[in-house]
Amino acid sequence: MPLEQSEAIVLRSFTVGDQDKIVVFFAKNKGIIKGIAKGARKFGSRFGSSLELMSVVKIFYYEKEGKDLVTVSNCDLLESFFEMQKDLKTSFTLSYFSELIEEFSPTRAKNDILYRLLLSILHTVKKGGDVNFLTRYFEVWLLKISGVLPDFKKCKKCGKPFTNRGWLSSKKDGVFCNQCAPQKKEEIMPELGAFVQWTKKNPPSQKEPLPFSPQQLEAIKKTLNSLIIFHLEKKPKTLRYL
Secondary structure (H helix, E strand, O other): OOOEEEEEEEEEEEEEOOOEEEEEEEEOOOEEEEEEEOOOOOOOOOOOOOOOOOOEEEEEEEOOOOOOOEEEEEEEEEEOOOHHHHOHHHHHHHHHHHHHHHHHOOEOOOOHHHHHHHHHHHHHHHOOOOHHHHHHHHHHHHHHHOOOOOOOOEOOOOOOEOOOOEEEOOOOOOEEOOOOOOOOOOEEOHHHHHHHHHHHHOOOOOOOOOOOOHHHHHHHHHHHHHHHHHHHOOOOHHHHHO
């Protein structure tokens, strides 16, 4: 069995048996990898603190044909984001990111854009970035990368640009203007389209004053959460804590 390696971000881990852990990694060149770290719970384990949530690591592992789990032989810690998780809201937010990546990403499907997005947001949070804003930023890009972000600039039916409010289609695949909407259940305000365009042009580490108020971000959150729940066909478990 050849030894493989990859840079990866730890999405979650849980105990199995008395001494081992199952770990879900988001690998830079491999996508989602699930592996068993034998002896990870032992005192003085070679894994140390490298299996904490959102740790950036270099993993070394073996694969067996027909097995879902790889065997993690070693794990070198490259960067830790443990300290910033002492803030409860930040900790829950990072768990939310982990859950969404695992739910939206097929196993072993490389996604370099999403990997770099997550790493960039982690660095911005570490530097004191606004967690609410960064969560909305992450949600927009996750939906865009997954190919399910609607066009908020123009009406799905008549194609006219929005100058006022619109209405999200029942299939969550577009927005209708006030005249074309067959039903008016989920209102879309102009700031959502503006926010989506802003995220496409600016990195999450943007230091200038953010052009969106907490009230606008709350309205944006409502729509993005609705899209996520619709496409997952369930509510993310971690969302209840946010």
